[in-house]
Amino acid sequence: SQQGEEDPQALSIQEGENATMNCSYKTSINNLQWYRQNSGRGLVHLILIRSNEREKHSGRLRVTLDTSKKSSSLLITASRAADTASYFCATDANSGGYQKVTFGTGTKLQVIP
Amino acid sequence: KAGVTQTPRYLIKTRGQQVTLSCSPISGHRSVSWYQQTPGQGLQFLFEYFSETQRNKGNFPGRFSGRQFSNSRSEMNVSTLELGDSALYLCASSLGIRVQGHYGYTFGSGTRLTVV
Numbered sequence: 001s002q003q004g005e006e007d008p009q010a011l012s013i014q015e016g017e018n019a020t021m022n023c024s025y026k027t028s029i030n031n032l033q034w035y036r037q038n039s040g041r042g043l044v045h046l047i048l049i050r051s052n053e054r055e056k057h058s059g060r061l062r063v064t065l066d067t068s069k070k071s072s073s074l075l076i077t078a079s080r081a082a083d084t085a086s087y088f089c090a091t092d093a094n095s096g097g098y099q100k101v102t103f104g105t106g107t108k109l110q111v112i113p
Numbered sequence: 114k115a116g117v118t119q120t121p122r123y124l125i126k127t128r129g130q131q132v133t134l135s136c137s138p139i140s141g142h143r144s145v146s147w148y149q150q151t152p153g154q155g156l157q158f159l160f161e162y163f164s165e166t167q168r169n170k171g172n173f174p175g176r177f178s179g180r181q182f183s184n185s186r187s188e189m190n191v192s193t194l195e196l197g198d199s200a201l202y203l204c205a206s207s208l209g210i211r212v213q214g215h216y217g218y219t220f221g222s223g224t225r226l227t228v229v
Contacts, residue, residue, distance in 0.1 A: 033217055033218075035218075035220075040201065040223075040225070041222050041223065042117070042119075042203055042205075042220035042221050042222045042223050043203065043205075043218070043220040044220070045217040045218055045219065045220075048217050088156065090218075095169065100158065100161075100169055101146070101158070101218065102158065103148070103155065103156035103158075104155070105155045106155065106156075
């Protein structure tokens with residue numbers, strides 16, 4: 001499996017519900033980032049959590065990081081139809097002396113009005 | 114301030130041709146990374162440039178190359194196009210290369226390349 005695998009692959013919820021997406025990775029990381037992508041467009045950076053942080057909040061977003069389990073979760077509270085998009089985690093790790101950002105496979109979220 | 118600009122937005126090329134894509138990063142950003150996105154492979158890292166030097170490279174054949182200019186603008190070139198090169202090519206800029214700190218990317222809208 002790839003560095004950075006999201007689970008579930010797809011998620012469909014009603015507006016107002018919470019959405020939780022998980023990301024698992026393999027190697028030690030410096031930080032983990034979450035991005036959002038609307039269909040066929042570029043990715044938008046949502047939040048970055050460093051390896052020494054356990055939880056981070058930004059508006060309706062809550063990210064947790066468990067380095068012992070090599071996993072992270074993204075929680076979107078009180079979802080809106082406009083949250084419909086694909087969400088990617090990206091791990092930032094050492095690679096040959098430089099940092100390398102590797103993206104996961106993404107979770108496709110559909111929020112039904 | 115202006116975001117990351119990628120041109121062209123859409124491109125259709127024939128097998129065997131070559132193509133050059135352009136990316137202008139956010140003003141002040143010195144790092145530019147390129148990614149290929151396909152439904153089957155997801156986001157695959159191509160290369161990263163910082164201060165006109167390639168700092169990191171993914172696992173793509175030599176047909177894929179890039180460069181960065183003194184104004185941080187970057188181009189990527191794909192020679193001898195194959196059908197499998199059809200993809201969304203995304204450029205991302207950041208303040209610096211990762212080893213200098215923790216920076217998130219700002220992505221452009223991408224160039225949709227179709228090889229026929």
